[in-house]
Amino acid sequence: MEKTLETYVPVVGRILLGTIFLLSAFNKIFNFSGVAAYMASAGMTTATPVFLAGAIVFLLAGSASLFLGYKARIGALLLIVFLIPATLIFHNFWALEGEAAQMQQIQFMKNLSIFGGLLLVLGRGAGAISIDARTAEAE
Helix, strand or coil: CHHHHHHHHHHHHHHHHHHHHHHHHHHHHHCHHHHHHHHHHCCCCCCHHHHHHHHHHHHHHHHHHHHHCCCHHHHHHHHHHHHHHHHHHHCCHHHCCHHHHHHHHHHHHHHHHHHHHHHHHHHHCCCCCCHHHHHHHHC
């Protein structure tokens, strides 16, 4: 049972972690101007399109890396680098009041949990079912 968990659970976890980032990338790609306007309204008025394009690259590369288990530690790091400023800038519940503060605190805590999952991938690697594991076996 333990061997089965160690083999299959990491790949499921990586897919679940990567899905939210892939969907976020697609939203940003297909609603680029709307997302750029939202970013500007949150105070990111300098080089907004550049930051948005960079975020999309990090989201796509990071989620693909998690899905495939290829350079998964690097992919997790890319997503962490994306997640930290996104969380602090767009889910600053401490600067809000009432229901808005409560909703942003929920989003902040969700991101904190995702951050924890990414740290597990960063620390433990992709697991047995991954390109990383096959590459290590071939060496």
